[in-house]
Amino acid sequence: MSTTMTENEIPGTAGKCVEQGDASSHHDEALEQSLRTAWDAKLVEYDRNRFPFDRWILSRIRTAGYELTDLTEIHREIPLGDVYKLTKQLCADTNLPEFRRMLNRFVREVVVVKGDLKMPVGVQRYLNVRVMLPNRPETIFPFHTGLLYGHGIASRSLWMPLTDVSAPENYTASMQIIDIAKSRELVRYAIDNRLTVDQMTEMFGRESWPLRAKPGLVCFFTQENIHGNFVNVTGKTRVSIDFRVAEEQYGDLLARKIPAGYFHLIPESEEREEALAREDTEPARLDNGKINLHYINNNTSSTFGVPVHLQRYMILDYCTKRNLNYEFELFELEDMVHVPTLSHVIRTLKCNLIMYSIFALPEDDKPRNDLLEEAVKNGLIIHFVNEGLVLSSAKDLELINRYLKFSKFGHSRMPIGLPLSNHSKQMFGRWIAG
DSSP states (O other): OOOSOOGGGSTTOHHHHHHHTHHHHHHHHHHHHHHHTTTSSEEEEOOTTTSOHHHHHHHHHHHTTOOOSOGGGHHHHSOHHHHHHHHHHHHHHTTSHHHHHHHHHHIIIIIHHHTTOOSSEEEESSOEEEEEOTTOGGGOOOSBOTGGGTBOTTOEEEEEESSOOOSGGGGGGSOEEOOHHHHHHHHHHHHHTTOOHHHHHHHHHHHOEEOOOOTTEEEEEOTTSOEEOOOOOSSSOEEEEEEEEEEGGGTTOOBTSOBTTTEEEOOSSHHHHHHHHHSOOOOOOSOOSSOEEEEEOOOSTTTTTSOHHHHHHHHHHHHHHHTOOOOEEEEOOTTOTTOHHHHHIIIIIOOEEEESOGGGSOSSHHHHHHHHHHHHHTTOOEEETTTTEEEOSHHHHHHHHHHHHHTTTTTOSSOTTOOOSHHHHHHHHHHHOO
């Protein structure tokens, strides 16, 4: 697995890397230094009273109708058949405004400061809430790394136990982890020797150690740290939260987890967040009396590999959930990056559009902005399904451009949505060799 991001290892980007010159090289060195120090499986303290994540999750469980007083007793108090559904609801709850305010504050005050990150920063849209019941081997994730699950090299992970797993006898309930240097060595060995899941579990488990943590401690780790779980034999339930953050300076190194869809930008200060909360938050009108059309495009670096039927499925699902009517479907013409079909709909037909992603827009900044400004001028509404964004005003356009800038769309070292790895290089090489 590639761990040093140089011009020679990133396919199709030689020209851009040369243009970026020393700045790109400096970024790579700075990123590597960060990954090997502040983010190499480090336990970091935070103020549990200022950030009561454990008590908030407990309160949400009680709101769901369960008279629970101790998270470690979930396996005794909540029917087994309800646990998975409850877990999914808790994940959805992490997008509630009250939780996001606390989370955003935590990221600004703890993660950015102690992780030595630079704003702007994006935070995972929905956090993962994990409920690890005792003696349930079928629910254990195999040992893995973030890179192996499609995350980018510059994404940073945080694991936060909401129950106490700090005692030696509770080690099977904790997350197991391996330092980055050893992880790189082991992953390379596993790939070269085509290890099975059982073989990797045995080898990675033998090299790992448990995080002795509790509420008030969070683990900072990278997408290259091998981590996983053993079967919990403590007789107590473990509950934890994990999520990822990303910096704009590395917004094109996030692999398959793209901004806006996976990462949401957070306000850069408490004052800015308060100002945004005071602004008019009335949702945009979705019915302007104009016809809605589906639009599918495979001409951008981010969409050329997304099959038409998957784009269509996401669009149809989006319309069903929002009760949006539609009359027709149009495709962009292959190899025409100036998107004449999209231009025709906006400038001539003047119809609303429902499309897969903001990354299906033109990659050149000026033509894209001219087109979207005209859409706003014509009173059109454009839905971007993957990101859940809607364009109907100049303010909406500003937000869309912030996400495109964050990801360096049109200027990135790799197509947005593809991983940086030797496998990617080999896949490209198969088709361009000779």
